[in-house]
Amino acid sequence: MASDPASQYDVIVIGAGAAGLMCALTAGYRGRRVLALDHASKPGKKILMSGGGRCNFTNLNSTADNFLSHNPPFCISALKRYTPQDFLELVDRHGIEHEEKAPGQLFCKDSAKDILNMLLTECEWAGAEVRLKTVVENISEANSGYRLRTGSGDLTCDSLVIATGGLSIPTMGATGFGYEVARQFELEILPTRAGLVPFTLQPELKEQLAPLSGVSCPVDVQCHNQHFREPMLVTHRGLSGPAMLQISSFWKPGDSLVINLLPACRIAEDLFSLRKTRPQWTIAQYLAQHLPKRFAQAFNELQGWSGPLQEYRNSDIERAANTLGQWSIKPAGTEGYRTAEVTLGGVNTRQLSSKTMAVLERPNLYFIGEVVDVTGHLGGHNFQWAWASGVAAGNDA
Ligand SMILES: Cc1cc2nc3c(=O)[nH]c(=O)nc-3n(C[C@H](O)[C@H](O)[C@H](O)COP(=O)(O)OP(=O)(O)OC[C@H]3O[C@@H](n4cnc5c(N)ncnc54)[C@H](O)[C@@H]3O)c2cc1C
Numbered sequence: 001m002a003s004d005p006a007s008q009y010d011v012i013v014i015g016a017g018a019a020g021l022m023c024a025l026t027a028g029y030r031g032r033r034v035l036a037l038d039h040a041s042k043p044g045k046k047i048l049m050s051g052g053g054r055c056n057f058t059n060l061n062s063t064a065d066n067f068l069s070h071n072p073p074f075c076i077s078a079l080k081r082y083t084p085q086d087f088l089e090l091v092d093r094h095g096i097e098h099e100e101k102a103p104g105q106l107f108c109k110d111s112a113k114d115i116l117n118m119l120l121t122e123c124e125w126a127g128a129e130v131r132l133k134t135v136v137e138n139i140s141e142a143n144s145g146y147r148l149r150t151g152s153g154d155l156t157c158d159s160l161v162i163a164t165g166g167l168s169i170p171t172m173g174a175t176g177f178g179y180e181v182a183r184q185f186e187l188e189i190l191p192t193r194a195g196l197v198p199f200t201l202q203p204e205l206k207e208q209l210a211p212l213s214g215v216s217c218p219v220d221v222q223c224h225n226q227h228f229r230e231p232m233l234v235t236h237r238g239l240s241g242p243a244m245l246q247i248s249s250f251w252k253p254g255d256s257l258v259i260n261l262l263p264a265c266r267i268a269e270d271l272f273s274l275r276k277t278r279p280q281w282t283i284a285q286y287l288a289q290h291l292p293k294r295f296a297q298a299f300n301e302l303q304g305w306s307g308p309l310q311e312y313r314n315s316d317i318e319r320a321a322n323t324l325g326q327w328s329i330k331p332a333g334t335e336g337y338r339t340a341e342v343t344l345g346g347v348n349t350r351q352l353s354s355k356t357m358a359v360l361e362r363p364n365l366y367f368i369g370e371v372v373d374v375t376g377h378l379g380g381h382n383f384q385w386a387w388a389s390g391v392a393a394g395n396d397a
Contacts, residue, residue, distance in 0.1 A: 009035045011397045012148060012157035014177070016043035016130050018386035019369025020163030021119040026394025027159075028126025035155065036123065037134045037148075040173040044116040046165070049172065050383070055112035057091065058084040058387070059380035061104035066381040068249055069374045070190055074349040075385065078357070082391040084384055094118045105379045139181060145364060159364045159397035161357075163390070166343025166370040167192060174337070178371035179346070185365060188348040190373045194340035195249035198240035199257075199331035206332075208302050209234050215295045219243050220263035226250045229263055234295075237335065246378050248334055249344060259327045261299070262290050268321035271309065275317065279310035283320055342382055346373045356396035357389050366393040 011027045013020045016038035024036040036043075047055055059066070062084050064076045088106065091098060096118060097109035108114050123130055138149040145158040164178040179189045201209065212234040220229040221243045233241030247257060274281050283305045287296035303323060312320070337343070347367045351360055357372070359365045368389040376382040 007153060007155045009033050009155065009157040011035070011159045011161065012037060012146070012155060013161040013163050014038075014136055014148075014181075015163035015165060015369070015371075016040075016132070017163060017165050017369065018044065018047055018119075018383055019165075019390040020161070021123060021130070022387050022390030023161050023163060023366075023368055023394040023397070024128040024130070025119065025122040025126045026391050027397050028123065028128030030395070032159075032397070034126070034128035035157075036128060036130045037136065037150070038130070038132050038173075039135045039175075041133055043130055043132065044119065045172045046169070047116045047119075047383075048112050049169075050112055051107050053112055054107045054109075055115045056101070056105050056107050056380040056383070057098075057115050058087050058106050058384045059104045060084045060088075060100075060106065062376075062381050062384045066377045066379075067374050067385065068195070068344060068376075069349060070345075071349045071373070074352075074354050075374045075388075077354040078388040078392040079384065081355075082388040084380075086391075087384065087387050090122075091115070091118065094121070102379065136177070139184065159366065161366040161368060161393050161397055162371060163368050164371055166346060167337045168194060168197075168340040168343050168370075170337060174343075178367065182347045182367065182371075185359065185362060187351050187359065187367075190345040190348050192343050192345040194334055194337050194342075195344040195375050196245045196341035196378050197248045197334040197336065197339060198235060198238055199244055199248060199251075200238040200333050200335060202330070202332045205329060206238060209239075209298070210236060212295055212298050215292050216241055217261065217291050217295055218263065220260040221247045222258045222260075223247050223255055224250045232259070238331065242378055245341065249342075249375065249377070251331070251334070253333060254330070256328045256330045259329065260325045261327055262287075262324055265290060267325050268318060271312075271317045271321055272314075275309040275312065280308045282306070282308060287324075341378070342375050343370060344373075344375045346371050349373050355392065357393040358396060364397070366397055368393045 010032040011034045013024045013036040016036045024034050028034045096114040098106050135151045146160045148155045162178045213236040216231045216233040219232045228246040230242035232243045284300035357366045357368050369386045
């Protein structure tokens with residue numbers, strides 16, 4: 001029994017990551033006695049590694065359209081009530097310098113540490129305690145709240161918030177704990193899979209593209225009627241870069257990707273006109289005008305294109321234009337949770353309140369952040385969901 005008042009809290013948040021810290025500080029400012037627990041030795045490890053160490057902490061253009069979920073309208077309410085501008089005001093209040101690297105995508109100028117330190121400072125100001133290296137062994141119902149058995153004794157709380165994230169990057173402390181708690185309280189878990197993750201290739205294509213490792217070019221990639229026009233990066237394992245990470249969230253095993261390698265060109269028109277004006281040119285020369293030279297050369301070799309354009313028949317040109325504009329490849333798979341930025345699927349939102357993130361049938365149990373079936377596109381949307389869902393629960397718990 002946790003009869004010692006020192007182990008009794010109004011709110012316990014399990015998971016001191018992005019969503020958990022935001023929830024803890026919000027509830028703390030409401031005068032609630034709050035404890036945020038984490039099994040890791042440091043809080044917010046994913047914040048530190050995010051955005052290449054500079055944390056893409058929000059996206060000014062974030063709307064519900066930037067999220068995948070089996071219940072798309074669910075995220076609207078929380079996102080409207082805590083906006084990117086609200087988070088930006090907090091960042092500005094702490095004097096953190098930031099920059100807009102791509103339209104709407106805000107990054108720290110200096111280091112992701114600034115965001116984590118800001119959250120920890122706010123927790124301190126709000127009187128919310130953060131306790132690390134604490135393993136929760138068991139959760140049971142107690143009086144009108146919950147009792148947690150931990151490695152360092154029992155704790156009780158009126159409201160329990162699960163903010164343990166998804167399965168991506170297990171080496172950073174990710175566990176399936178949140179899903180286990182959800183199952184314990186008879187909530188449905190929608191199938192999970194890795195999102196925002198690089199693709200692996202079939203051995204033959206991997207070998208052909210291997211010399212291009214490190215080359216990046218802007219493409220338009222399509223799958224399941226979704227398309228993203230962003231850079232693609234060839235790696236020694238397969239294909240990555242923003243375009244590939246974005247489309248990976250929509251890709252399922254066995255699907256093909258259709259890649260337009262020259263999205264800014266009218267390829268067939270260009271080739272027909274070059275055949276007239278520069279008949280001695282090769283397709284490789286045309287490609288080199290628009291793509292990194294190494295990529296142009298290797299792609300040309302991959303397709304076996306040779307000889308000057310004047311030797312190409314109309315049908316040859318049309319075929320080449322089609323290949324460049326609709327290069328279809330079937331990835332072998334993805335790199336999986338090992339390198340994925342997010343986990344798709346998770347706690348079914350139909351069982352949660354969109355205003356408070358509380359379980360509808362159990363109003364003092366909350367699920368927030370990545371453990372919930374709401375997953376953002378690349379570009380700061382996932383943190384915006386963590387902040388918004390954290391605030392929604394923190395204002396109610
Ligand atoms: C490499 C990388 C880069 C990223 N970059 C960006 C970016 O720039 N912008 C963006 O918007 N998103 C980015 N993301 C995604 C973003 O980090 C997540 O969406 C976000 O951190 C989710 O917040 P969360 O609080 O739900 O989970 P997390 O931040 O993962 O926090 C979960 C916490 O729970 C703890 N925990 C887990 N299991 C237990 C347990 N059993 N007991 C106690 N504690 C537990 C973990 O230790 C962790 O501290 C990136 C992700 C990765 C992996």
